[in-house]
Amino acid sequence: MTYISTADKKLFRIVLIEPEIPQNTGNIGRTCVATNCELHLVGKMGFEINDTNLKRAGLDYWVHLKWKQHKTYEDWWNQVENKDRAFFFTTKVKKTFYEIKYQPGDWFVFGKETKGLDPAILQAHPEQALTIPQLGPVRSLNLATAVAIVAYEGIRQIRL
Numbered sequence: 001m002t003y004i005s006t007a008d009k010k011l012f013r014i015v016l017i018e019p020e021i022p023q024n025t026g027n028i029g030r031t032c033v034a035t036n037c038e039l040h041l042v043g044k045m046g047f048e049i050n051d052t053n054l055k056r057a058g059l060d061y062w063v064h065l066k067w068k069q070h071k072t073y074e075d076w077w078n079q080v081e082n083k084d085r086a087f088f089f090t091t092k093v094k095k096t097f098y099e100i101k102y103q104p105g106d107w108f109v110f111g112k113e114t115k116g117l118d119p120a121i122l123q124a125h126p127e128q129a130l131t132i133p134q135l136g137p138v139r140s141l142n143l144a145t146a147v148a149i150v151a152y153e154g155i156r157q158i159r160l
Contacts, residue, residue: 009104009105010036010037010038010066011035011036011037011104011154011155011158012035012037012038012102012104012105012106012107012108012151012154013037013038013039013040013105013106013107013108014028014031014032014037014038014039014040014108014110014147014151015040015042015076015086015107015108015109015110016028016039016040016041016042016110016143017042017043017073017109017110017111017112017117017118017121018042018043018044018045018046018111018112019041019045019046019047019112019113019143020045020046020047020112020113020114021046021047021113021143022046022047023144024113024142024143024144025041025045025047026062027144028143028144028147028148029061029062029065029067030061030062031144031147031148031151032065032066032067032151033061033064033065034061035151035152035155037151038066038067038068039065039066039067039068040067040068040069040070040076040107041067041068041069041070042069042070042072042073042075042076043070043071043072043073046112049069073121080107082105084128085103085105085106085107086106086107086109086125086128087100087106087107087108087109087128087129087130088109088117088121088122088125088128088129088130089108089109089110089111089117089129089130089131089132089146089150090111090116090117090122090129090130090131091116091131091134091139091140092116092119092122092129092131093122093126093129093130093131094131095129095130095131096130096131096132096133097130097131097132097149097150097153098133098153099130100130101157102153102154102157102158103158104158106154108147108150108151108154109121110143110146110147113143116140132146132149132150
C-alpha cells in the first residue's frame with residue numbers, strides 16, 4: 001500500500017481545546033507521532049505539560065512529537081490558513097466524519113473530555129461539525145480513541 005509522502009510536512013493537525021486528562025493527551029501525542037500529525041493544545045489545560053502521567057502515556061515518543069501550545073482559541077484560530085479545512089468533532093450533530101474528503105494539512109478539532117466543544121464554536125461552523133457514529137448506548141468515545149479513529153480515516157482516504 002502506498003501513501004502520500006509527508007516527510008517534510010505533517011499530514012494533519014490535531015487540535016485539543018482545553019484537554020483535561022494527561023493520559024489522553026499523552027496517548028494522542030503518541031498517535032500523532034505514529035500518523036505524522038502535529039498536536040496543538042489550546043487554552044487552559046487540566047494538567048501541566050511536564051506531568052509524569054502525560055510523559056508515561058506518550059512513552060519515549062514525546063520527543064518525536066511536533067506540538068505547539070496556544071493560550072487561547074483565538075490565538076490558534078488566527079494561525080489557521082484555510083478555515084474551511086478545520087473540522088470540529090462532536091456528538092451533537094448528525095453529519096458523520098465519513099462525509100468529508102480529507103486533505104493533507106486539515107485541522108481536526110476536539111473539545112475537552114467532560115464537555116466537548118463549546119456550543120458557540122459548533123454554531124459558528126455548522127458545516128464543519130462532524131460526528132463519529134456510535135451504535136451502542138454510550139454518550140461519547142474516549143478522546144484518544146476518537147482522535148485515532150479520525151486520523152486513520154484521513155490516512156485511509158489519502159493513500160494513492
